Amino acid sequence: MARGKYAHIVAKLPRFEGEDVGFQEKVNAVAKAIREDARNNGIRLGSAELARAFAAQRAEKERIEEELKDANLHLGAIKNLLIDQFEQEGATSIKLDNGSSVVAIYEPHAVVKDKQAFRRWCIANGYENEMVLPWITTDGLVKELLLKGEAEPEGVQATTVVKLRLNK
Numbered sequence: 001m002a003r004g005k006y007a008h009i010v011a012k013l014p015r016f017e018g019e020d021v022g023f024q025e026k027v028n029a030v031a032k033a034i035r036e037d038a039r040n041n042g043i044r045l046g047s048a049e050l051a052r053a054f055a056a057q058r059a060e061k062e063r064i065e066e067e068l069k070d071a072n073l074h075l076g077a078i079k080n081l082l083i084d085q086f087e088q089e090g091a092t093s094i095k096l097d098n099g100s101s102v103v104a105i106y107e108p109h110a111v112v113k114d115k116q117a118f119r120r121w122c123i124a125n126g127y128e129n130e131m132v133l134p135w136i137t138t139d140g141l142v143k144e145l146l147l148k149g150e151a152e153p154e155g156v157q158a159t160t161v162v163k164l165r166l167n168k
Contacts, residue, residue, distance in 0.1 A: 013159050
């Protein structure tokens with residue numbers, strides 16, 4: 001019972017089950033455990049209870065993500081300070097008291113500056129079969145084609161993804 005601009009399209013498409021089968025199996029196992037726990041505690045899992053649980057879990061995830069952003073910010077700052085210090089001292093590693101060590105490993109890193117020139121190089125060097133559009137571009141293209149009543153491109157299967165949005 002889909003709603004919105006894609007309602008007439010998604011009803012005909014299979015549900016997207018995810019590409020990571022192992023992750024989906026874990027999700028299914030957790031869902032089963034939640035159902036069993038609720039049943040064992042006499043809790044009815046109707047849409048109201050599940051929506052409250054969804055909102056609470058989203059809030060917890062957002063809190064953790066904020067903590068992770070802060071941790072990554074501090075980690076990046078310490079990393080930069082350590083690299084600078086290593087370079088000042090002419091060092092590339094240091095052994096810690098616990099027996100582990102921190103090692104600076106220098107390696108090249110590619111940055112594409114001219115996409116068309118790189119594309120031509122890839123084709124000339126036999127990489128044309130490796131080249132694909134970014135997923136976000138492919139997804140937008142498929143949505144646009146389906147809304148026009150056209151089929152998805154060859155080699156692409158349209159499926160239905162159900163998203164839950166928490167409006168505040």
